[in-house]
Protein backbone atom coordinates (compact mmCIF):
# COMPACT_ATOMS: atom_id res chain seq x y z
CA UNK A 1 0.00 0.00 0.00
CA UNK A 2 1.37 3.40 -0.97
CA UNK A 3 1.50 6.53 1.11
CA UNK A 4 1.91 9.66 -0.96
CA UNK A 5 3.49 13.04 -0.21
CA UNK A 6 2.34 15.96 -2.32
CA UNK A 7 4.60 19.00 -2.41
CA UNK A 8 5.02 22.11 -4.54
CA UNK A 9 8.12 22.04 -6.74
CA UNK A 10 8.30 25.81 -7.31
CA UNK A 11 7.44 28.83 -5.10
CA UNK A 12 4.03 27.58 -4.00
CA UNK A 13 0.64 28.16 -5.65
CA UNK A 14 1.29 25.38 -8.17
CA UNK A 15 -2.34 24.27 -8.00
CA UNK A 16 -1.92 21.75 -5.19
CA UNK A 17 -5.53 22.22 -4.07
CA UNK A 18 -7.08 20.42 -7.02
CA UNK A 19 -4.58 17.53 -6.99
CA UNK A 20 -4.72 17.12 -3.22
CA UNK A 21 -8.49 17.13 -3.38
CA UNK A 22 -8.46 14.39 -6.01
CA UNK A 23 -5.93 12.31 -4.02
CA UNK A 24 -7.71 12.90 -0.72
CA UNK A 25 -10.80 11.26 -2.17
CA UNK A 26 -8.66 8.11 -2.43
CA UNK A 27 -6.80 8.48 0.88
CA UNK A 28 -8.02 7.42 4.34
CA UNK A 29 -5.89 9.91 6.25
CA UNK A 30 -4.66 13.38 5.19
CA UNK A 31 -1.76 14.91 7.12
CA UNK A 32 -0.46 18.50 7.18
CA UNK A 33 3.14 18.49 8.36
CA UNK A 34 4.57 22.05 8.04
CA UNK A 35 3.59 25.66 7.60
CA UNK A 36 0.47 27.18 9.05
CA UNK A 37 -2.36 29.41 7.89
CA UNK A 38 0.00 31.12 5.43
CA UNK A 39 -1.09 28.36 3.04
CA UNK A 40 -4.43 28.53 1.35
CA UNK A 41 -6.46 26.78 -1.21
CA UNK A 42 -9.95 26.64 -2.48
CA UNK A 43 -11.83 23.40 -3.01
CA UNK A 44 -15.08 23.16 -4.91
CA UNK A 45 -16.98 19.97 -4.09
CA UNK A 46 -20.50 19.35 -5.35
CA UNK A 47 -20.86 23.05 -6.08
CA UNK A 48 -19.83 24.17 -2.57
CA UNK A 49 -16.68 26.29 -2.20
CA UNK A 50 -14.43 25.67 0.80
CA UNK A 51 -11.48 27.90 1.61
CA UNK A 52 -8.88 25.99 3.61
CA UNK A 53 -5.80 27.48 5.22
CA UNK A 54 -4.71 25.32 8.13
CA UNK A 55 -7.00 22.32 8.02
CA UNK A 56 -5.99 19.35 5.85
CA UNK A 57 -8.00 18.90 2.64
CA UNK A 58 -9.49 15.64 3.87
CA UNK A 59 -11.66 17.59 6.33
CA UNK A 60 -14.36 18.37 3.79
CA UNK A 61 -14.83 14.70 2.84
CA UNK A 62 -16.79 12.09 4.74
CA UNK A 63 -14.97 9.17 6.41
CA UNK A 64 -11.51 10.72 6.25
CA UNK A 65 -9.22 11.46 9.16
CA UNK A 66 -7.43 14.81 9.05
CA UNK A 67 -4.22 15.25 10.98
CA UNK A 68 -2.20 18.34 11.87
CA UNK A 69 1.31 17.22 12.72
CA UNK A 70 3.91 18.57 15.14
CA UNK A 71 5.66 20.42 12.28
CA UNK A 72 2.72 22.78 11.77
CA UNK A 73 2.40 26.11 13.58
CA UNK A 74 -1.15 26.68 14.79
CA UNK A 75 -2.81 30.01 15.42
CA UNK A 76 -5.47 28.74 17.83
CA UNK A 77 -8.00 31.45 16.95
CA UNK A 78 -7.48 31.03 13.20
CA UNK A 79 -7.87 27.28 13.74
CA UNK A 80 -11.20 27.65 15.57
CA UNK A 81 -12.48 30.23 13.05
CA UNK A 82 -11.70 27.88 10.17
CA UNK A 83 -13.51 25.03 11.88
CA UNK A 84 -16.56 27.26 12.44
CA UNK A 85 -16.44 28.47 8.85
CA UNK A 86 -16.55 24.99 7.37
CA UNK A 87 -19.05 23.75 9.95
CA UNK A 88 -21.36 26.54 8.74
CA UNK A 89 -21.25 24.83 5.33
CA UNK A 90 -22.49 21.58 6.79
CA UNK A 91 -19.13 19.84 7.29
CA UNK A 92 -18.82 17.72 10.42
CA UNK A 93 -15.68 18.38 12.44
CA UNK A 94 -15.07 16.41 15.63
CA UNK A 95 -12.49 14.46 17.56
CA UNK A 96 -13.17 11.44 15.38
CA UNK A 97 -12.11 13.13 12.13
CA UNK A 98 -9.59 15.78 13.23
CA UNK A 99 -6.45 15.22 15.27
CA UNK A 100 -3.79 17.78 16.15
CA UNK A 101 -0.40 17.03 17.60
CA UNK A 102 0.18 17.77 21.27
CA UNK A 103 3.62 19.02 20.26
CA UNK A 104 2.53 21.49 17.58
CA UNK A 105 3.71 25.02 18.34
CA UNK A 106 1.27 27.90 18.68
CA UNK A 107 1.27 31.16 16.78
CA UNK A 108 0.27 33.84 19.29
CA UNK A 109 -0.73 37.48 18.74
CA UNK A 110 2.77 38.76 19.55
CA UNK A 111 4.16 36.60 16.70
CA UNK A 112 1.85 38.25 14.20
CA UNK A 113 2.77 41.68 15.58
CA UNK A 114 6.48 40.86 15.35
CA UNK A 115 6.06 39.72 11.73
CA UNK A 116 4.41 43.05 10.93
CA UNK A 117 6.83 45.20 12.92
CA UNK A 118 9.79 43.60 11.18
CA UNK A 119 8.33 43.73 7.68
CA UNK A 120 7.39 47.39 8.13
CA UNK A 121 10.84 48.23 9.46
CA UNK A 122 12.73 46.33 6.74
CA UNK A 123 12.03 48.75 3.87
CA UNK A 124 13.50 47.37 0.67
CA UNK A 125 14.85 44.31 2.51
CA UNK A 126 11.39 43.05 3.41
CA UNK A 127 10.59 39.40 2.66
CA UNK A 128 7.00 40.04 1.64
CA UNK A 129 5.66 37.55 4.20
CA UNK A 130 1.99 36.73 4.63
CA UNK A 131 2.18 38.61 8.00
CA UNK A 132 0.56 35.70 9.81
CA UNK A 133 3.36 35.36 12.39
CA UNK A 134 4.77 32.20 10.80
CA UNK A 135 8.46 33.17 10.96
CA UNK A 136 8.47 34.46 14.57
CA UNK A 137 6.57 31.34 15.73
CA UNK A 138 9.14 28.98 14.16
CA UNK A 139 11.94 31.08 15.64
CA UNK A 140 10.51 30.56 19.12
CA UNK A 141 10.23 26.84 18.41
CA UNK A 142 13.92 26.42 17.65
CA UNK A 143 14.73 28.94 20.37
CA UNK A 144 13.07 26.48 22.81
CA UNK A 145 10.75 29.08 24.30
CA UNK A 146 7.60 28.30 22.32
CA UNK A 147 4.14 27.52 23.71
CA UNK A 148 2.92 24.16 22.43
CA UNK A 149 -0.57 22.69 22.35
CA UNK A 150 0.16 20.59 25.46
CA UNK A 151 1.11 23.72 27.43
CA UNK A 152 -2.56 24.66 27.48
CA UNK A 153 -3.29 21.85 29.94
CA UNK A 154 -1.89 23.49 33.08
CA UNK A 155 -2.34 27.12 34.06
CA UNK A 156 0.86 27.07 36.11
CA UNK A 157 2.90 25.70 33.25
CA UNK A 158 1.32 28.10 30.74
CA UNK A 159 2.13 31.03 33.03
CA UNK A 160 5.79 30.02 33.21
CA UNK A 161 6.08 29.40 29.49
CA UNK A 162 4.50 32.77 28.68
CA UNK A 163 6.87 34.46 31.11
CA UNK A 164 9.84 32.95 29.26
CA UNK A 165 8.68 33.74 25.74
CA UNK A 166 7.56 37.28 26.59
CA UNK A 167 10.88 38.07 28.26
CA UNK A 168 12.45 37.53 24.87
CA UNK A 169 9.77 39.31 22.83
CA UNK A 170 9.48 42.29 25.12
CA UNK A 171 13.24 42.88 25.02
CA UNK A 172 13.03 43.14 21.22
CA UNK A 173 9.83 45.18 21.33
CA UNK A 174 11.47 47.65 23.73
CA UNK A 175 14.47 47.91 21.42
CA UNK A 176 12.17 48.69 18.50
CA UNK A 177 10.27 51.30 20.53
CA UNK A 178 7.09 49.21 20.74
CA UNK A 179 4.81 48.69 23.74
CA UNK A 180 5.31 45.77 26.14
CA UNK A 181 3.10 42.75 25.49
CA UNK A 182 1.15 41.89 28.67
CA UNK A 183 0.98 38.30 29.82
CA UNK A 184 -2.21 38.10 31.86
CA UNK A 185 -4.84 38.91 29.23
CA UNK A 186 -3.23 36.52 26.75
CA UNK A 187 -3.11 33.79 29.39
CA UNK A 188 -6.80 34.28 30.21
CA UNK A 189 -7.72 34.27 26.52
CA UNK A 190 -5.76 31.08 25.96
CA UNK A 191 -7.25 29.33 28.98
CA UNK A 192 -10.73 30.22 27.73
CA UNK A 193 -10.23 28.41 24.40
CA UNK A 194 -7.92 25.68 25.76
CA UNK A 195 -10.64 22.98 26.10
CA UNK A 196 -11.75 23.53 22.49
CA UNK A 197 -8.18 23.03 21.26
CA UNK A 198 -7.15 20.25 23.62
CA UNK A 199 -10.04 18.01 22.70
CA UNK A 200 -8.45 17.48 19.26
CA UNK A 201 -4.94 16.87 20.63
CA UNK A 202 -3.38 13.41 20.55
CA UNK A 203 0.07 11.81 20.13
CA UNK A 204 0.03 12.05 16.35
CA UNK A 205 3.18 9.92 15.93
CA UNK A 206 1.38 6.98 17.53
CA UNK A 207 -1.81 7.52 15.55
CA UNK A 208 0.18 7.49 12.30
CA UNK A 209 1.88 4.28 13.42
CA UNK A 210 -1.55 2.71 14.02
CA UNK A 211 -2.88 3.94 10.66
CA UNK A 212 0.08 2.32 8.94
CA UNK A 213 -0.53 -0.96 10.78
CA UNK A 214 -4.17 -0.82 9.68
CA UNK A 215 -2.96 -0.37 6.07
CA UNK A 216 -4.70 2.97 5.74
CA UNK A 217 -3.68 5.10 2.79
CA UNK A 218 -1.99 8.24 4.03
CA UNK A 219 -1.67 11.46 2.05
CA UNK A 220 0.92 13.93 3.33
CA UNK A 221 -0.18 17.37 2.19
CA UNK A 222 2.64 19.88 1.78
CA UNK A 223 2.15 23.62 1.83
CA UNK A 224 4.13 26.31 -0.06
CA UNK A 225 6.87 24.99 -2.41
CA UNK A 226 10.46 23.73 -2.30
CA UNK A 227 11.91 27.05 -3.44
CA UNK A 228 10.45 28.53 -0.22
CA UNK A 229 12.14 25.85 1.93
CA UNK A 230 14.20 27.42 4.72
CA UNK A 231 17.24 25.27 3.81
CA UNK A 232 16.88 24.68 0.09
CA UNK A 233 14.94 27.71 -1.13
CA UNK A 234 15.96 31.20 -2.21
CA UNK A 235 17.08 32.15 1.32
CA UNK A 236 16.39 34.62 2.92
CA UNK A 237 13.32 35.05 0.70
CA UNK A 238 11.73 31.85 2.00
CA UNK A 239 9.21 30.71 4.55
CA UNK A 240 10.44 29.44 7.93
CA UNK A 241 9.71 25.73 7.58
CA UNK A 242 11.10 22.83 5.58
CA UNK A 243 8.78 22.35 2.64
CA UNK A 244 10.63 19.37 1.11
CA UNK A 245 9.04 15.91 1.15
CA UNK A 246 11.26 14.61 3.93
CA UNK A 247 9.64 17.17 6.25
CA UNK A 248 6.51 14.98 6.08
CA UNK A 249 8.33 12.44 8.27
CA UNK A 250 9.73 14.84 10.89
CA UNK A 251 6.63 17.01 10.82
CA UNK A 252 4.30 14.16 11.72
CA UNK A 253 6.47 11.69 13.59
CA UNK A 254 7.09 8.77 11.25
CA UNK A 255 10.11 7.42 9.40
CA UNK A 256 11.06 8.47 5.86
CA UNK A 257 10.13 4.95 4.69
CA UNK A 258 6.49 5.82 5.42
CA UNK A 259 6.42 7.84 2.21
CA UNK A 260 6.34 5.66 -0.87
CA UNK A 261 5.70 8.18 -3.62
CA UNK A 262 6.54 11.88 -3.80
CA UNK A 263 4.39 13.86 -6.20
CA UNK A 264 5.72 17.30 -7.14
CA UNK A 265 3.04 19.72 -8.22
CA UNK A 266 4.49 21.81 -11.03
CA UNK A 267 2.93 24.70 -12.91
CA UNK A 268 3.51 24.81 -16.68
CA UNK A 269 5.00 28.30 -16.12
CA UNK A 270 6.34 29.94 -12.94
CA UNK A 271 4.87 32.29 -10.33
CA UNK A 272 6.01 33.76 -7.05
CA UNK A 273 4.40 35.99 -4.41
CA UNK A 274 6.49 38.23 -2.22
CA UNK A 275 10.01 39.44 -2.78
CA UNK A 276 13.14 37.59 -3.91
CA UNK A 277 14.99 36.28 -6.97
CA UNK A 278 12.99 35.03 -9.95
CA UNK A 279 15.25 34.47 -12.98
CA UNK A 280 12.50 33.85 -15.57
CA UNK A 281 10.16 36.63 -14.40
CA UNK A 282 8.37 38.45 -17.23
CA UNK A 283 7.67 42.10 -16.56
CA UNK A 284 5.97 42.51 -19.92
CA UNK A 285 2.63 41.82 -21.55
CA UNK A 286 3.24 38.05 -21.68
CA UNK A 287 3.72 38.08 -17.89
CA UNK A 288 0.49 40.09 -17.57
CA UNK A 289 -1.31 37.62 -19.84
CA UNK A 290 -0.16 34.63 -17.78
CA UNK A 291 -1.35 36.40 -14.62
CA UNK A 292 -4.76 37.22 -16.07
CA UNK A 293 -5.42 33.88 -17.74
CA UNK A 294 -4.03 31.97 -14.76
CA UNK A 295 -5.95 34.13 -12.22
CA UNK A 296 -2.68 34.63 -10.37
CA UNK A 297 -3.76 36.33 -7.16
CA UNK A 298 -2.86 34.97 -3.70
CA UNK A 299 -5.57 32.98 -1.87
CA UNK A 300 -4.44 34.19 1.55
CA UNK A 301 -3.29 37.78 0.94
CA UNK A 302 -4.91 38.54 -2.49
CA UNK A 303 -1.53 39.82 -3.68
CA UNK A 304 -0.81 39.77 -7.41
CA UNK A 305 1.61 36.95 -8.21
CA UNK A 306 4.71 37.62 -10.29
CA UNK A 307 4.70 35.46 -13.46
CA UNK A 308 7.35 34.06 -15.78
CA UNK A 309 8.40 31.22 -18.07
CA UNK A 310 8.82 27.64 -16.88
CA UNK A 311 12.23 27.29 -15.26
CA UNK A 312 13.48 23.78 -16.04
CA UNK A 313 16.73 24.37 -14.16
CA UNK A 314 14.89 25.16 -10.94
CA UNK A 315 12.39 22.32 -11.19
CA UNK A 316 15.12 19.80 -12.02
CA UNK A 317 16.96 21.05 -8.93
CA UNK A 318 13.94 20.78 -6.61
CA UNK A 319 13.20 17.30 -7.96
CA UNK A 320 16.70 16.21 -6.95
CA UNK A 321 16.49 17.88 -3.54
CA UNK A 322 13.13 16.41 -2.65
CA UNK A 323 13.24 12.98 -4.30
CA UNK A 324 10.22 13.69 -6.49
CA UNK A 325 9.03 10.53 -8.27
CA UNK A 326 6.65 12.17 -10.71
CA UNK A 327 5.18 15.57 -11.40
CA UNK A 328 1.61 16.72 -11.78
CA UNK A 329 1.77 19.42 -14.45
CA UNK A 330 -0.86 22.07 -13.81
CA UNK A 331 -2.39 25.02 -15.66
CA UNK A 332 -1.27 23.87 -19.10
CA UNK A 333 -4.35 25.57 -20.57
CA UNK A 334 -3.04 28.99 -19.47
CA UNK A 335 -0.46 28.72 -22.28
CA UNK A 336 -3.08 27.94 -24.95
CA UNK A 337 -3.05 31.31 -26.74
CA UNK A 338 0.68 32.00 -26.88
CA UNK A 339 2.59 32.05 -30.21
CA UNK A 340 5.83 31.02 -28.57
CA UNK A 341 6.56 29.26 -25.28
CA UNK A 342 9.94 29.35 -23.57
CA UNK A 343 11.61 27.05 -21.06
CA UNK A 344 14.75 28.01 -19.14
CA UNK A 345 17.42 25.33 -19.66
CA UNK A 346 20.53 27.01 -18.15
CA UNK A 347 21.72 30.27 -16.65
CA UNK A 348 24.49 32.67 -17.52
CA UNK A 349 26.41 34.39 -14.76
CA UNK A 350 29.54 36.53 -15.18
CA UNK A 351 29.94 35.21 -18.72
CA UNK A 352 29.79 31.56 -17.60
CA UNK A 353 27.00 29.06 -18.24
CA UNK A 354 25.74 27.09 -15.22
CA UNK A 355 23.09 24.38 -14.86
CA UNK A 356 21.84 25.07 -11.31
CA UNK A 357 20.71 27.99 -9.18
CA UNK A 358 23.64 29.19 -7.06
CA UNK A 359 23.10 29.32 -3.28
CA UNK A 360 23.97 33.00 -2.69
CA UNK A 361 21.07 35.38 -3.14
CA UNK A 362 23.37 37.95 -4.82
CA UNK A 363 24.15 35.36 -7.51
CA UNK A 364 20.52 34.25 -7.76
CA UNK A 365 19.63 37.86 -8.56
CA UNK A 366 22.38 38.06 -11.19
CA UNK A 367 21.72 34.91 -13.25
CA UNK A 368 20.25 35.39 -16.72
CA UNK A 369 18.11 32.59 -18.14
CA UNK A 370 19.03 30.76 -21.34
CA UNK A 371 15.85 29.62 -23.08
CA UNK A 372 14.75 26.85 -25.38
CA UNK A 373 11.91 28.02 -27.56
CA UNK A 374 8.77 26.06 -28.50
CA UNK A 375 6.04 26.80 -30.98
CA UNK A 376 2.75 27.53 -29.25
CA UNK A 377 -0.21 25.26 -29.99
CA UNK A 378 -2.79 28.06 -30.22
CA UNK A 379 -5.61 25.61 -29.66
CA UNK A 380 -7.83 25.04 -26.67
CA UNK A 381 -6.45 22.32 -24.36
CA UNK A 382 -8.90 23.23 -21.61
CA UNK A 383 -10.84 20.20 -20.51
CA UNK A 384 -8.80 17.58 -22.44
CA UNK A 385 -8.66 14.25 -20.57
CA UNK A 386 -6.40 12.10 -22.77
CA UNK A 387 -2.75 12.74 -23.59
CA UNK A 388 -3.29 11.71 -27.21
CA UNK A 389 -5.97 14.40 -27.62
CA UNK A 390 -3.50 17.19 -26.87
CA UNK A 391 -2.27 19.28 -29.81
CA UNK A 392 1.08 18.09 -31.20
CA UNK A 393 2.96 21.21 -30.06
CA UNK A 394 1.66 20.77 -26.51
CA UNK A 395 2.76 17.12 -26.53
CA UNK A 396 6.21 18.21 -27.73
CA UNK A 397 6.49 20.80 -24.99
CA UNK A 398 5.57 18.26 -22.33
CA UNK A 399 7.92 15.57 -23.70
CA UNK A 400 10.85 17.99 -23.86
CA UNK A 401 10.06 19.23 -20.37
CA UNK A 402 10.00 15.64 -19.08
CA UNK A 403 13.32 14.90 -20.75
CA UNK A 404 14.91 18.02 -19.33
CA UNK A 405 13.79 17.51 -15.74
CA UNK A 406 14.56 13.75 -15.97
CA UNK A 407 11.22 12.92 -14.36
CA UNK A 408 7.91 11.58 -15.63
CA UNK A 409 4.79 13.67 -15.82
CA UNK A 410 2.26 11.58 -13.91
CA UNK A 411 -0.76 13.80 -14.54
CA UNK A 412 -1.69 16.95 -16.42
CA UNK A 413 -4.33 19.39 -15.29
CA UNK A 414 -6.21 21.16 -18.09
CA UNK A 415 -8.65 23.31 -16.09
CA UNK A 416 -9.57 24.03 -12.46
CA UNK A 417 -12.37 21.44 -12.71
CA UNK A 418 -11.65 18.24 -10.87
CA UNK A 419 -12.33 15.95 -13.83
CA UNK A 420 -10.28 17.92 -16.34
CA UNK A 421 -7.16 15.89 -15.67
CA UNK A 422 -5.05 13.61 -17.85
CA UNK A 423 -4.10 10.81 -15.50
CA UNK A 424 -0.98 8.90 -16.48
CA UNK A 425 0.05 7.38 -13.14
CA UNK A 426 -2.02 7.09 -9.96
CA UNK A 427 0.52 7.76 -7.16
CA UNK A 428 -1.41 5.52 -4.74
CA UNK A 429 -1.15 2.59 -7.15
CA UNK A 430 2.45 2.66 -8.34
Ligand code: IMP
Pocket residue numbers: 011012013038039040127128129130131132133134135223224228237238239240273274275
Ligand atom coordinates in the same frame (compact mmCIF):
# COMPACT_ATOMS: atom_id res chain seq x y z
P1 IMP B 1 5.68 33.58 5.46
O1 IMP B 1 5.52 32.13 5.22
O2 IMP B 1 4.39 34.28 5.77
O3 IMP B 1 6.75 33.88 6.47
O4 IMP B 1 6.19 34.25 4.09
C1 IMP B 1 7.50 34.00 3.57
C2 IMP B 1 7.48 33.91 2.05
O5 IMP B 1 6.76 32.76 1.66
C3 IMP B 1 6.78 35.08 1.35
O6 IMP B 1 7.44 35.32 0.11
C4 IMP B 1 5.39 34.57 1.08
O7 IMP B 1 4.78 35.22 -0.01
C5 IMP B 1 5.69 33.11 0.77
N1 IMP B 1 4.56 32.21 1.05
C6 IMP B 1 4.12 31.78 2.24
N2 IMP B 1 3.08 30.94 2.10
C7 IMP B 1 2.86 30.83 0.79
C8 IMP B 1 1.93 30.07 0.01
O8 IMP B 1 1.10 29.31 0.52
N3 IMP B 1 2.03 30.22 -1.35
C9 IMP B 1 2.97 30.99 -1.93
N4 IMP B 1 3.87 31.72 -1.24
C10 IMP B 1 3.81 31.63 0.11
